[in-house]
Amino acid sequence: MNGNRKLLVFLLDALCASDVEFIRNLPHMGRVLREGALIEHVEPIYPSFTYPCHCAIVTGNTVKGHGIPHNEKLEVENNNAPWYSKRSEIKCDTIFDYARRAGLKTCSLSWPVSGGADIDYNLPMIVPYHYSGYDAMQFLSGNATQSLLDEYFWKYGRFLVGEERSLDLFTMAVAPDLLRDFGQPDLMYVKMCDLDTKRHNHGLYAPQVYEQLRKHDQEFAVLEEAVKRYGDYENTNFVIMGDHGHQNIQHYVNMNMVLRNAGFIRTDENNNLLDYDAYCFSTCMSGWVKLKDPDDKEMAKKVYDYLLSLRDDPEFPIGVVMTKEEVLERYGLEGPLDFVIEGTEEEPTEFEATLAGEDIFKVHLGPGLYFSVASHGHLPERNETTTFFASGPSVRKGAVIPRTKMINEAPTMAAMVGLNMDKCEGHVINEILAD
Numbered sequence: 001m002n003g004n005r006k007l008l009v010f011l012l013d014a015l016c017a018s019d020v021e022f023i024r025n026l027p028h029m030g031r032v033l034r035e036g037a038l039i040e041h042v043e044p045i046y047p048s049f050t051y052p053c054h055c056a057i058v059t060g061n062t063v064k065g066h067g068i069p070h071n072e073k074l075e076v077e078n079n080n081a082p083w084y085s086k087r088s089e090i091k092c093d094t095i096f097d098y099a100r101r102a103g104l105k106t107c108s109l110s111w112p113v114s115g116g117a118d119i120d121y122n123l124p125m126i127v128p129y130h131y132s133g134y135d136a137m138q139f140l141s142g143n144a145t146q147s148l149l150d151e152y153f154w155k156y157g158r159f160l161v162g163e164e165r166s167l168d169l170f171t172m173a174v175a176p177d178l179l180r181d182f183g184q185p186d187l188m189y190v191k192m193c194d195l196d197t198k199r200h201n202h203g204l205y206a207p208q209v210y211e212q213l214r215k216h217d218q219e220f221a222v223l224e225e226a227v228k229r230y231g232d233y234e235n236t237n238f239v240i241m242g243d244h245g246h247q248n249i250q251h252y253v254n255m256n257m258v259l260r261n262a263g264f265i266r267t268d269e270n271n272n273l274l275d276y277d278a279y280c281f282s283t284c285m286s287g288w289v290k291l292k293d294p295d296d297k298e299m300a301k302k303v304y305d306y307l308l309s310l311r312d313d314p315e316f317p318i319g320v321v322m323t324k325e326e327v328l329e330r331y332g333l334e335g336p337l338d339f340v341i342e343g344t345e346e347e348p349t350e351f352e353a354t355l356a357g358e359d360i361f362k363v364h365l366g367p368g369l370y371f372s373v374a375s376h377g378h379l380p381e382r383n384e385t386t387t388f389f390a391s392g393p394s395v396r397k398g399a400v401i402p403r404t405k406m407i408n409e410a411p412t413m414a415a416m417v418g419l420n421m422d423k424c425e426g427h428v429i430n431e432i433l434a435d
């Protein structure tokens with residue numbers, strides 16, 4: 001197999017288009033920029049949310065093609081709904097399926113919605129988001145590659161437990177060992193989480209964000225060095241990419257309280273939901289309004305007219321109202337929704353699903369209050385978008401293209417290793433590929 005081109009993907013959650021200028025001067029990720037090709041703006045799919053976007057990155061499809069609309073399996077009045085976790089929940093082929101059929105070795109570390117995937121070396125992102133217990137194996141067992149658990153869990157499983165657990169530490173402990181012990185897979189996808197956390201907690205352009213980018217640069221250096229030591233560096237295409245951008249939040253809206261005040265939701269005196277005509281799910285920077293009975297056309301029109309009246313009210317922080325037909329047509333989004341609402345680009349709004357507290361408020365942080373300062377879920381074309389750059393034997397050095405869509409990334413990365421993803425919505429971006 002010597003001489004076959006390989007692919008190593010380093011995905012930074014919430015890597016933004018504007019980060020490129022900072023990364024250009026970093027020693028390791030900067031090398032990829034200096035020696036490779038850049039797509040300045042990558043428009044995510046809608047919603048610009050972690051799980052749907054990760055599925056788009058490996059399938060080349062929008063939600064209607066891959067079937068994962070949100071991180072969570074949304075349910076009315078259940079703020080602890082389970083998250084998507086299994087590969088079997090994706091309803092189309094992934095790049096790993098194409099690679100396996102071509103006889104290539106595949107590896108995926110900490111990728112969402114990959115539990116039980118047919119991948120040679122697979123450690124999915126599957127420990128529940130709020131888990132702080134001490135038995136991570138219960139989630140990995142049966143969903144991850146057993147030989148990797150046997151080899152590494154005894155020494156690195158400790159990174160996945162307790163209040164301070166860090167998936168990034170676990171991922172970066174396993175990755176170089178795996179390259180040494182099992183050889184370099186033809187496709188290796190490595191996903192890192194902490195940049196997103198820093199942006200949520202501190203803001204889009206906070207100093208902590210740039211400190212985190214330096215950490216990710218050090219981690220990328222480890223992967224590069226491991227490929228140099230144990231793999232086939234000359235034949236490796238390195239890709240650095242994100243899954244979505246972020247926006248600084250200007251307004252919060254507890255949309256279900258707004259709907260209750262308008263008579264579309266009924267609660268008891270303890271704010272428990274009794275009944276509803278329309279309920280709002282949070283996709284952070286967008287809200288999904290779901291009708292209880294979509295066949296009740298009179299109620300559907302009443303809710304739609306109400307949302308339009310909020311949009312046209314200059315005091316209310318909604319700038320966009322779309323019907324489910326419109327989001328399917330424009331963005332390939334289908335899910336538990338009848339209308340999608342969003343703030344304005346200038347003053348982005350975060351939508352919450354709770355039925356307690358204040359209905360509309362500005363961002364306020366302080367003792368006992370925890371809110372994100374920045375978030376995502378917004379329209380794909382809105383800033384910040386994410387970005388993509390790559391270097392290696394399949395990449396045209398110096399190529400820069402201003403903008404593309406996320407669904408084009410999978411077929412383009414497939415082409416770097418000689419695969420043809422001919423059954424996805426995206427197409428190959430030939431301008432960044434070497435002849």
Ligand SMILES: [Zn+2]
Nearest residue numbers: 013014050243
């Ligand atoms: Zn994300």
